[in-house]
Amino acid sequence: MISPILGFHHVAIIASDYERSKQFYTNILGAKILAETYRTSRDSYKLDLSFADGSRIELFSFPNPPMRMTQPEACGLRHLALKVADIKSAVDYLQKNGVICEPIRFDEVEGKYFAFFRDPDDLPLELYEIAE
Template identity: 55%
Template sequence: MSAGLEHVHHIAVIATSYSRSKAFYCDILGFTLLSEVYREERDSWKGDLALNGQYVIELFSFPFPPARPSRPEACGLRHLAFSVSNLDSSIAWLEAHGVACEPVRTDPCTDKRFTFFTDPDGLPLELYEK
């Protein structure tokens, strides 16, 4: 017996600037905007973002969201990781668009290479080479 989970439906991200984060996720990371709506009663935007045709991120804005504890290793969601075929070219793309990446590390369990970077609000993101 189980809870019947089938797959991750979406990941919700709250941004301080909806337009800045939408540009980051769409123009730099390559997500596609499926739909967006402004919710006047909440002074909030909501955008649905897809990666390679699969709905992945629900991007929200709210006025004055509290800062997210990030480091050192705060309790909660640690980071969001994306797989890539060529880590070096992905890093080059990000850095050419002003996104700083940490030095590349190697996973001691899998011998796969990875790096971390952040979105415009400091949410930790990872690239993990397949």
């Protein structure tokens, strides 16, 4: 039997400071807001974001969410990789917007360049060059 799984639809992130993270993902990373919903019963916002290729992030706020216990090899989602056409210009862009990036590295298995950075809650994000 062939698996019915087509890929992933979204990644969900809980922010400690919703407005700060909203600005980071929209103004710096360029995600488009699809919908923003306040859920009174949960005292929580849900922000649906989309990138140019259709990939999505759900950004949530919750009152007093616990911090991630360990880094970087905690069980669970290790990092979120974002596709870019030109790694150098993407890193330059982030740095000009006050985002600290690790040095660009080379993935010897895939033959691609990548660099890590962090969101406002210190979540690990990666730029991954998809240019051929």
